[in-house]
Structures are given as structure tokens and as C-alpha cells.
Amino acid sequence: MPQYVLYVEKNTFLHRLDPRTKVFLVVCVFIWSSVFNHPLYTGFVLLSVLSLVFLSRTFSQLKLFWFGLVSLALMSMILWPLFRRGGETHLATVFGVTFTMESVMYGVAVAFRLVAMVLSGLVLLTTTRIEELELAMTRLGLPYPIAFGFSAVFRFIPTMVGDGLTILAAQQARGVNIAGGNIFSRLRNSAAIIVPLFITTMRRFGDLPMAIESRGFVPLAKRSYYLSIKMRAVDFLGVAVLAFLAALSIYLRLNGFGVVFPDVI
Amino acid sequence: MWSHTQMITAFIVSAGLYAALLFVFAALPIWIIPGVTAIRPGNAIPPFTSLLFGPAAAWGSAVGNLIGFDILGGALTIGSIGGFIGNFFLGLVPYKIWHRLFKEEPHCRTASSLAKYEFVVLTHSGVVALIIPYWTELVGFVPFTPLAFIIFFNELISAAIIAPILMVLVYPRAKKAGWLWTDVMKGYQYTPTEVKSYHRLGAALVFFSGVIGLWITILVGLGLGQALFFGPAVGFAGASLLAVGGVFILIFAVGMALLARD
Amino acid sequence: MRRIPKLVSYRPPPPPNLNAGEPAIVLEDLWFGYQKDEWVIKALSLVVKKGEMMGLIGQNGSGKTTLAQLVAGILRPVRGRVFVFGKDMTKYGVMIRGRDIGYIFQNPDYQIFSNTVRDEISYGLKAAGMSEKEVEARVKEVSEMLGVSKLLDEDPFFLTKADRQRIAVASILALNPRIIILDEPTTGLSPGETTALMDTVVKLNKLGTTIITITHDMWVVARYCDRVVLMADGKIVVDGPTRTVFSDIEFLEKYDIEVPTVVKLSRKLVGETYLTVEEFLEHVEFYKHGG
Numbered sequence: 001m002p003q004y005v006l007y008v009e010k011n012t013f014l015h016r017l018d019p020r021t022k023v024f025l026v027v028c029v030f031i032w033s034s035v036f037n038h039p040l041y042t043g044f045v046l047l048s049v050l051s052l053v054f055l056s057r058t059f060s061q062l063k064l065f066w067f068g069l070v071s072l073a074l075m076s077m078i079l080w081p082l083f084r085r086g087g088e089t090h091l092a093t094v095f096g097v098t099f100t101m102e103s104v105m106y107g108v109a110v111a112f113r114l115v116a117m118v119l120s121g122l123v124l125l126t127t128t129r130i131e132e133l134e135l136a137m138t139r140l141g142l143p144y145p146i147a148f149g150f151s152a153v154f155r156f157i158p159t160m161v162g163d164g165l166t167i168l169a170a171q172q173a174r175g176v177n178i179a180g181g182n183i184f185s186r187l188r189n190s191a192a193i194i195v196p197l198f199i200t201t202m203r204r205f206g207d208l209p210m211a212i213e214s215r216g217f218v219p220l221a222k223r224s225y226y227l228s229i230k231m232r233a234v235d236f237l238g239v240a241v242l243a244f245l246a247a248l249s250i251y252l253r254l255n256g257f258g259v260v261f262p263d264v265i
Numbered sequence: 266m267w268s269h270t271q272m273i274t275a276f277i278v279s280a281g282l283y284a285a286l287l288f289v290f291a292a293l294p295i296w297i298i299p300g301v302t303a304i305r306p307g308n309a310i311p312p313f314t315s316l317l318f319g320p321a322a323a324w325g326s327a328v329g330n331l332i333g334f335d336i337l338g339g340a341l342t343i344g345s346i347g348g349f350i351g352n353f354f355l356g357l358v359p360y361k362i363w364h365r366l367f368k369e370e371p372h373c374r375t376a377s378s379l380a381k382y383e384f385v386v387l388t389h390s391g392v393v394a395l396i397i398p399y400w401t402e403l404v405g406f407v408p409f410t411p412l413a414f415i416i417f418f419n420e421l422i423s424a425a426i427i428a429p430i431l432m433v434l435v436y437p438r439a440k441k442a443g444w445l446w447t448d449v450m451k452g453y454q455y456t457p458t459e460v461k462s463y464h465r466l467g468a469a470l471v472f473f474s475g476v477i478g479l480w481i482t483i484l485v486g487l488g489l490g491q492a493l494f495f496g497p498a499v500g501f502a503g504a505s506l507l508a509v510g511g512v513f514i515l516i517f518a519v520g521m522a523l524l525a526r527d
Numbered sequence: 528m529r530r531i532p533k534l535v536s537y538r539p540p541p542p543p544n545l546n547a548g549e550p551a552i553v554l555e556d557l558w559f560g561y562q563k564d565e566w567v568i569k570a571l572s573l574v575v576k577k578g579e580m581m582g583l584i585g586q587n588g589s590g591k592t593t594l595a596q597l598v599a600g601i602l603r604p605v606r607g608r609v610f611v612f613g614k615d616m617t618k619y620g621v622m623i624r625g626r627d628i629g630y631i632f633q634n635p636d637y638q639i640f641s642n643t644v645r646d647e648i649s650y651g652l653k654a655a656g657m658s659e660k661e662v663e664a665r666v667k668e669v670s671e672m673l674g675v676s677k678l679l680d681e682d683p684f685f686l687t688k689a690d691r692q693r694i695a696v697a698s699i700l701a702l703n704p705r706i707i708i709l710d711e712p713t714t715g716l717s718p719g720e721t722t723a724l725m726d727t728v729v730k731l732n733k734l735g736t737t738i739i740t741i742t743h744d745m746w747v748v749a750r751y752c753d754r755v756v757l758m759a760d761g762k763i764v765v766d767g768p769t770r771t772v773f774s775d776i777e778f779l780e781k782y783d784i785e786v787p788t789v790v791k792l793s794r795k796l797v798g799e800t801y802l803t804v805e806e807f808l809e810h811v812e813f814y815k816h817g818g
Binding site: 034080113122152154183191193194195 | 276278405
Binding site: 163167169170173176191200 | 638
């Protein structure tokens with residue numbers, strides 16, 4: 001089976017942290033990188049996240065994502081100078097659109113911000129099991145049926161993707177053209193994939209309500225868990241440091257540090 | 266809805282189908298701008314599951330996108346929050362409008378049923394194209410205007426073409442098999458016996474904000490009308506854009522609240 | 528207590544029917560894996576001759592389905608080459624190979640989506656651009672062959688699994704493939720339904736279609752296949768005429784393959800291998816009670 005889940009089994013500091021601490025880390029990266037819009041500051045946040053990637057020894061797992069991350073960064077560097085107008089320092093005029101030094105710097109700052117955020121999410125996903133994440137979400141107050149559904153979807157995804165790819169092959173083998181032709185015929189033909197996948201899935205799940213209810217599943221009941229997660233001293237320390245840094249970054253921003261455009265995020 | 270095990274199954278199916286199809290079709294992108302944006306046939310799933318599974322499809326679309334795009338695709342960011350909310354409404358708006366407004370079934374086998382369905386698809390595409398980019402602009406992630414453009418057409422093209430075909434093939438079977446949300450959640454009407462005027466107003470507000478409001482906001486983003494509304498001195502398109510877009514999101518919220526009233 | 532009847536005489540079974548035809552499929556040093564250094568198929572070579580009826584057996588995870596999908600072009604080998612009727616098809620995907628190779632999946636729901644059986648069977652024909660008249664003739668022909676003529680206006684969704692399987696087979700047969708691969712087609716079917724399906728497949732085989740069938744039902748192999756290929760751990764362990772392969776019961780048991788009871792019985796009683804009960808009764812004579 002091809003691989004779907006990003007988690008890599010390793011025994012590093014980051015793997016051992018409580019999932020809630022890591023969720024908080026992701027939130028803090030959002031805060032740190034969002035309060036600044038100067039490339040030096042967001043660049044520093046990005047470097048910190050990159051060092052976490054190295055610490056978690058999941059670098060090789062991320063090879064599929066570099067292309068996307070680079071495109072995301074490039075998109076930001078091109079789009080923001082076009083839409084975030086402002087600044088004094090004239091840089092160039094192309095086809096009647098003027099670019100300022102500030103708007104270009106803002107674009108670079110946001111590019112760093114985006115990559116830092118995506119990477120922090122990836123650090124969470126590569127160092128945390130889905131079951132731990134699910135448990136963390138229920139502990140953080142997410143209603144159980146959603147958390148249950150969330151993890152159920154995760155468990156069934158390999159089956160459903162497998163079904164989907166087989167259906168794709170089955171239909172292509174009898175001449176359904178999905179890979180070529182014009183947009184309209186390709187979209188029309190994709191119904192030949194979606195309908196069998198839907199019906200296969202419904203048949204597979206037809207017995208599910210009965211199966212889970214016969215095992216004593218009551219959607220909104222209180223429950224206990226086999227897997228347990230525990231905040232240890234190192235987690236509390238981690239959360240404290242992260243919170244302090246978040247507070248510090250907000251304080252810096254309020255005092256005018258780390259911004260190209262003071263009026264926007 | 267969470268007290269019905271069968272609705273939870275429907276939620277898992279809608280989420281799984283959405284996530285799995287995003288994955289399956291990722292191998293065969295239909296490019297609009299090569300390397301930048303591709304049409305995703307999976308986008309036809311929310312309006313399709315919405316009319317079958319009702320509220321389960323709203324949560325299903327939100328979670329399906331979160332898993333298929335953000336988590337498996339490695340794009341878990343602050344933008345994911347907007348994606349979650351936007352996709353929730355992708356699954357909510359179609360069935361809400363239908364069960365308040367249209368007495369005909371969404372079988373798409375007559376011109377009038379098809380036209381109503383396309384109206385719903387158009388509206389839900391506009392709504393998501395207003396919500397997600399508004400969030401990404403608000404948090405300084407991706408600018409509103411180009412993203413709104415891309416999301417609107419991506420959603421509209423796939424959904425407008427594929428979703429009616431899915432309805433033609435699946436709706437009669439789902440009805441016969443007892444899979445529709447009103448088969449599980451007794452006491453709700455799949456199609457209304459009488460259309461209340463405040464439901465009409467609610468749907469009109471949702472349509473107005475999602476489709477007309479979206480384009481007005483896009484125009485503001487492109488710098489048009491700024492001088493008209495805010496005078497020539499405003500430095501950032503961002504501020505006026507957020508103000509205009511915010512008004513339409515408020516109108517949308519009022520419309521949804523009216524539709525939610527019994 | 529009933530007595531075991533005494534043996535009078537027996538005749539040896541017919542010699543294996545070795546196919547000397549030209550190759551339909553040639554696999555040359557095939558390697559495949561989903562992940563680096565985890566090979567699912569290892570250095571596999573195989574020749575399937577035109578008109579052969581081959582059974583592909585092995586435990587779950589031995590690589591049978593992967594091999595079949597490599598032949599059909601659903602998967603592409605990491606290394607090695609695939610020839611179909613003498614042409615190197617390694618680079619071509621399932622759409623091109625689909626013109627020669629029909630693949631029948633275990634689960635008929637993988638392909639059925641139309642609202643009527645007629646639309647379902649004619650879908651591939653219409654996609655190939657066949658005229659309305661030709662389509663109608665082909666649909667009539669295959670639906671008669673599979674005994675689904677009466678179901679043409681039904682919605683396949685509400686039919687039984689056996690009927691859906693027949694419709695899936697019909698929609699593949701309609702395309703007239705020269706090679707048919709059946710991937711555990713009889714799972715979930717009753718012995719009667721299985722026999723009906725396999726009899727149709729034999730009919731096609733007699734008309735010259737090359738057949739590869741993956742199955743866990745050894746009686747299906749014994750009764751219908753001329754040749755057996757046993758796979759384990761991504762490699763071919765044994766390849767030979769069914770009678771020869773099924774003769775070594777102990778060896779097959781090492782791979783969790785249990786030959787049909789009639790084979791065991793005939794090995795024990797007379798030291799020959801009879802593959803079906805009919806064959807056994809035809810070749811072996813007993814003392815009759817009171818005779």
C-alpha cells in the first residue's frame with residue numbers, strides 16, 4: 001500500500017512531547033509569524049521552525065513538500081506586492097503598476113510566514129500519531145462524535161483511496177477517458193469514478209451503524225480511553241516558554257518592532 | 266444530528282469520499298494555469314452529499330477538506346481555519362436552501378430541477394469564495410482577490426458539471442434505499458410543503474452576498490470603486506476590502522439565520 | 528458402518544494438455560514495489576501462451592493481484608518489460624492495454640454506475656465510438672451468453688451480487704478482449720453461481736481467449752485451469768500443468784494451499800491425480816455390492 005500518513009516513528013524530543021504541547025507550538029508559530037511583517041523577523045521564525053524540523057529528524061519525510069512550499073513562497077512574493085499597495089520607496093513601474101520597496105519586503109515577509117506555518121503543521125503531523133492527535137482534540141474540548149468521525153475517516157482513507165484508484169483503473173480499462181480530452185468531457189467522465197466509489201463506500205458502511213452500536217457505541221456518551229496522554233514537567237516548561245515568546249512577540253509588535261506596514265497583519 | 270449513529274456514518278462517508286477523491290484526482294490534475302491551479306473533480310462532492318446527507322455533509326465537507334487537503338496534503342496552517350469554515354458552508358448551504366425553498370426534488374431530470382440545482386451550486390460557490398479568501402486576507406496569508414477568483418471558478422466549474430450527473434445517477438437510488446437525511450432525522454422535511462417568506466428572504470440574502478457581494482468585493486480588491494466609497498487617500502486596498510467583504514459576510518450570516526428558523 | 532469399496536481397476540488420467548501456441552503475454556525480469564527496497568514482485572519472468580487457461584494461486588500478500596495489475600497496466604513495473612502479443616507495452620497504461628486485456632475485479636461495484644444494465648454493458652462500446660446498431664447487437668450477444676437478457680432494463684444497483692458480477696463481466700466481454708484476467712471473481716458467489724460464471728469463461732477460452740484467473744477456490748482451479756502458477760513472496764514457486772502441480776500435496780501445503788478432497792483421495796487410493804469427481808468416477812472402477 002502506498003503511504004498516506006505522515007507520521008514517522010522516531011524517538012526524539014519532539015516525538016515524546018504531549019500532543020497538546022505540539023498543538024500549542026503550532027498555534028504559537030501562527031502568532032509569532034503573524035504579528036510581524038518584516039522579513040528579518042518572520043525569517044527568524046522560519047529558521048526556528050526549520051531547526052525543529054532537523055531536531056525531529058523528519059526531514060526526509062518532507063521531500064514531497066518542498067516543491068509546494070517553494071511555489072507557495074513564490075506566489076506570496078508575486079501576489080502581495082500587487083495587492084498590498086503602499087509604502088514610499090519607489091522601486092519600479094511595470095505596465096503602469098508601481099512597486100514599492102515596502103510592498104516587496106512585505107511579500108517576502110509573508111512568504112517566510114507561510115512556509116514557517118506550513119512547516120510547523122508538518123512537524124506536528126510527522127511527530128504525532130493520529131490517535132494521539134484525536135485524543136488531544138477531545139481533551140481540548142472537541143465533541144466526541146467529530147473526533148470519532150475524524151479518526152474513522154483517517155482509518156478508512158487507505159481503503160477508500162485504494163478503492164478509488166482501482167475504480168479509476170477499472171473504468172480506464174474499458175475506455176473511460178479521464179486523463180485526456182477537453183475539460184468538459186474529463187469532468188463528465190469523472191462521474192464514472194465518483195458514483196462507483198460512493199456506492200462501494202455506502203455498501204461497505206451499510207452495516208457500520210449496527211456494528212458500532214452492537215459494540216456499545218452511544219454517540220454522545222462519556223468515555224474512557226485505552227491510550228493515555230499526559231502533560232509532564234517538560235511539557236509545562238515547553239508551554240511556558242512558548243507562551244512567553246508569544247507574549248514577547250506581541251509586546252515587540254505593539255512597540256513598533258518587526259513591521260514593514262504597521263497597519264496590517 | 267450527533268445523536269443518530271446513521272448520521273455519523275453519513276458524516277464519515279461524506280468526509281472520506283471528499284478526502285479520498287482529492288487524493289485520487291491529485292494524480293490527474295486538470296490544469297487551468299499549469300503548476301498554479303487545477304480543477305478538482307472532488308469539488309463536486311459537497312453539493313452532492315449535502316442534498317443526500319444534510320447536516321452530516323456540512324461537517325463531512327469541513328473535515329474531509331481538512332484531512333484531504335490540509336493534513337494529508339501537508340497544508341495545515343492558519344488558513345486551514347478558513348478552509349474548515351468555508352467547506353462547512355459548502356455542505357450546509359445547498360441542502361438548507363433546498364429544503365426551505367424548492368418543492369421539487371433535486372433529481373436533475375427535468376429542466377426546472379436542474380436549473381434549481383445549478384442555482385444552489387452557483388450560490389454555494391460564491392459563499393465559499395467569499396469566506397475562505399476573506400479569512401486569508403484578514404490574517405495576512407493570501408490576498409483576497411486572486412484567491413476568491415480561483416476558488417469561485419474551481420468550485421463552480423466542477424460542481425456545476427459533475428454534481429448534476431451524480432444526482433441523476435444516485436438520487437433516485439439513495440431515496441429508494443433510505444439514505445436521505447430526512448429518512449434518519451424524522452421531523453424534517455426534505456422539500457417544503459409551503460415556502461415561508463422569511464425563508465425566501467434568507468435565501469435571497471445568501472445569494473446576494475455570495476454571488477453579487479463576492480464580485481463587488483473582488484472589484485474593490487482590484488482597486489475599483491475605492492475612490493467612490495472611501496475617497497482617494499486610502500493607502501491600502503486591504504482595509505476597504507475587509508470593510509466591504511465584512512458587510513457581505515454579515516448579510517450572509519443574517520440570511521443563514523433566517524433559513525435556520527423553523 | 529459402511530465399508531470402503533474395493534478397487535477393481537483404474538486408468539491413468541489423460542496427459543497434460545500442453546499449449547504450444549505463440550505467447551500472448553511475456554513478462555521479462557519484472558520488479559515492483561510501492562516503497563524503496565520493499566519489493567512486492569521480484570525478478571519475475573513468465574510466458575502465457577495464446578488460448579491458455581491459467582490459474583494464479585498463492586496466499587494473501589504473495590503478489591498475485593499485483594502481478595495481474597502489472598500485466599493489465601494498472602501498475603507500472605519499476606524494472607523489467609511487459610510484452611502483449613509481441614509488442615512491448617511496458618510504457619503504455621491501462622487505457623491502451625484495455626483494448627487487448629479485460630480485467631474483471633473481485634468487486635463488481637468498482638465499475639457499475641449506470642442506471643440500467645443495458646447502459647452499463649454498452650458504456651465501453653459507446654466510448655469506443657461504435658454505432659448504435661453494433662452496440663445493440665453486442666449487448667444482445669453478451670447478455671444472452673451470461674444469462675442477463677431479462678435484466679437489461681433493471682437498475683443494477685438493486686440486483687444481487689451474483690447478478691452484478693455477471694453484468695460487470697458482460698460489460699468487459701462486450702469489448703471483446705483477447706485476454707481476460709479475473710481477479711477472484713467468485714468471492715461471495717455460491718458454488719452454483721461460480722460454476723455458471725466459470726462455464727462462460729471456458730466457452731470464451733474455447734473460442735481462443737487467453738484467460739488468467741486469480742482464485743482461492745482450488746476446486747475452481749482443478750476443474751477449469753490447464754495450468755497453475757503458484758506465487759509466494761513476490762516470486763513464482765511452481766509453474767506447470769494443473770495435474771502435475773496438484774500431485775505434490777505436501778509441497779502445496781507448505782504454502783497453505785489445500786487441494787480438493789478428490790485429489791487427496793485419488794492420490795491415496797490409486798496414486799494418480801484426478802482433478803474432479805467426474806474424472807475420478809470415469810477412470811476408477813469399484814466392486815459393486817453384491818456383485
